[in-house]
Amino acid sequence: NNMLEEGMITLQQRDQALKEELHYERFVQNIDQSALYVAEMVRQELFEKYGEDAYTQGFKVYTTVDTAHQRVATEALRKVLRNFDRGSSYRGAENYIDLSKSDNVEETVSQYLSTLYTVDKMIPAVVLEASRKGVQIQLPSGRKVTLNSHALGFAARAVNNEKMGDDRIRRGSVIRVKGSGDTFTVVQEPLLQGALVSLDAKTGAVRALVGGYDYHSKTFNRATQAMRQPGSTFKPFVYSAALAKGMTASTMINDAPISLPGKGANGKAWNPKNSDGRYSGYITLRQALTASKNMVSIRILMSIGIGYAQQYIQRFGFKPSEIPASLSMALGTGETTPLRIAEGYSVFANGGYKVSAHVIDKIYDSQGRLRAQMQPLVAGENAPQAIDPRNAYIMYKIMQDVVRVGTARGAAALGRADIAGKTGTTNDNKDAWFVGFNPSVVTAVYIGFDKPRSMGRAGYGGTIAVPVWVEYMRFALKGTSVKPMKAPEGVVANGGEVYMRERMTTSSDLALDNSGVAPRPAQPARRAVPNENRRRTESGNAPAREESDETPVLPSNTGNNNKQQLDSLF
Structure with missing residues (x-):
């Protein structure tokens, strides 16, 4: 009738239309409640690609997410969040x-x-x-x-x-x-929130993604949107940069207190500390990452240079804005998302290749015609080489110690010899992380309040994030064979440690080098912190600290025949 009034159709056309028999079907949307964060990610991608047609063309989308994996991941996260909230006072009607x-x-x-x-x-x-x-x-x-x-x-x-x-x-x-x-x-629903992201290490396909406790109460996806400090889960990227610069897993670095005048807040001295207040003197790079030693991480960054580290770490997919131009970078004081951290760790897991996380596999139209299909970057095939495969392998071997005797010992509950990873806990236990992987799967878990505040003594990465990871990965890896990463060509073992072949040299050939860069024969020693890097260092970033409810057991010194010593001016 309105179309007739507007002169868009004739009276005859109106009458003909009114006589038509209507045929309709009732469509009931049936989306798994555990996959709503994933469904919203798909909706956003479809709208970005097809605009309003995404709502009218009857697209059928197949994702990379496994329904069973998604349900287990959701329950694993919810269980830990519920347990944390148990005993809380009633916060009131919602x-x-x-x-x-x-x-x-x-x-x-x-x-x-x-x-x-x-x-x-x-x-x-x-x-x-x-x-x-x-x-x-x-x-x-x-x-x-x-x-x-x-x-x-x-x-x-x-x-x-x-x-x-x-x-x-x-x-x-x-x-x-x-x-x-x-x-x-x-x-009442718990106030504490979190996220879990699990990726296929070789393709970046999302196997499971949980963006919070309840999508209906808040659609904010913490897996993809929450910018939080990664804490010590960021350290492996700095250590990888150190290996690329010339250090080895057996390089000796001084774990001793540091005081940096003018590098703290308001121009005061910056006095970072190890979280447990304990210092071990000279220890290997492997031992330092296993025990998450803050002082060693800072000294490593001082020696390789902040600018170099910033450029190198972008290879893992981090944006420049996520990598602070200060020494606190070594402690994970930048901000990034759980998804980006998982993508970064996939480089270690797949042998050094940069893959991209994706959730859509195929898109069909209402007639069943294939409209789009993902052609992912695949490690070892068409994915770009981000870091030396040997670097990735050595980092994997070091992070196996983090699970075996370090801050992530809880992950060893799976009883698998192919697991590696790193925990992270920021200042005052505001953010807790664990990123664990084997050569096939990378899973990152983040826990924290939306409005950052301390989680108390229970809020350590090894205490609250690892249990979520273990429950999900026990299911995700069930029935899969244990396959540790194979050593790539150019890696040699000596004295219980692994090295890049060209770094294998006897200690008599090496001169002490204060900069920490693996020295070459007859090369003069250099200062621990070049003036160039001192000028580049900024102040004002509060350091994050790696916390642990248990003191890690330092693995024994290995590879001492290739001992390199990193002194410090401080």
Whole structure:
């Protein structure tokens, strides 16, 4: 009728259209609730590629994500977040609807609850009556249930508590309950958040991705959008740069306190520390990464130069803005996402190749025609070589010690000899990480509050992030054979350590070199921190610290026949 009024069709065309018999189907969207972060990533990519057609062309998208992997990953993360929140006080109702103006309260509540979702068996409910005697709620099914003080539990103090303001439980409050039949108890979603990203190390295909506890409460994807300090999970990239610059796994570096005048906040001295307050003197590069020694990481960066490290680390896919131009870079004070960290570690896992994470595999149109298919970069085939394969292999061997005797010993619970990785915990336990891998799979786990604050003594990478990783990877690697990385050509073993062949030389051929760069015969010693690098160092970045609830066991010195010593001016 409107088209006729606008003169767009004739009366005859209008009448003909009105006589047509309508045929329609009801399409029920059935997306796995554990995969909503992935589904949103797909929607965004489709819209970027096809614009509004993404919503009208009936595309069918196949992702790289395995449904079973996704469910296990989601539950693994939720389990740890729930356990952390256990014992917390009740934070209050999650929402409020005004029922005072409703002519049909039951219908109003039913309509509202139809827009909410049950997450992790936590059922949304609306409070109909609230008093000291108890609280009556309406469930999404329309059923009414009365909660006594026992059922209210830790939420009892919130009933009509004016001191809690809008968070109090009152008529119209939206709360969460768990249970069945006539037995329900009040629960709440955890405040702590996190993310998990698992990639195929050779192709970058996303196997599982969890962006938080509950997509419905906040669609913010912490796996791809949360810019957080990586802490000591960033150290392997600095150590890889050191190997490329000339150091070896048996290079000796001084683990002793450092004080850098003018490099701290407001021009004060910067006095970084090892998290446990212990210092080991001269130890090998391997031992330093295994025990996550901050002092050694700083001295390594001082010797190779901040500018060189910044350029080198970009090979792993990090943006320049994510790599601070200061010595605190060595402690992971930049900011990046869990997805980017996982991509970076895939370079170590696949032998030195840069692959790109992707979640879409194929796209078909409504007629079943293939519209697009991912042609991924594949390690060893068409992916660019980011770092020397020997460098990747040596880093893999070092990070195996992190799992075997270092800060990630909990990951050894899998009982596999092909696992390597690195933990990370930032200042005041605000961010906790673990990135673990074998030559096939890389999985990164991040835990932290959206508004950064301390997680307390439980918030160490080895304590809270490793358990998530173990539960997921136990499933992800089930039935797969244990296959440690093969040594590439040009790697030699000597005295229990592995080296690039050209770095194999006897200690009598080496001169002490204060810069830490592997010296060549008859080369004069150099200063520990060249003036050029001193000028480039910036202050103001608060250092991150690697924490551990247990003191790592330093692996024994190996390869002492090739001992290189890195002295320091400090």
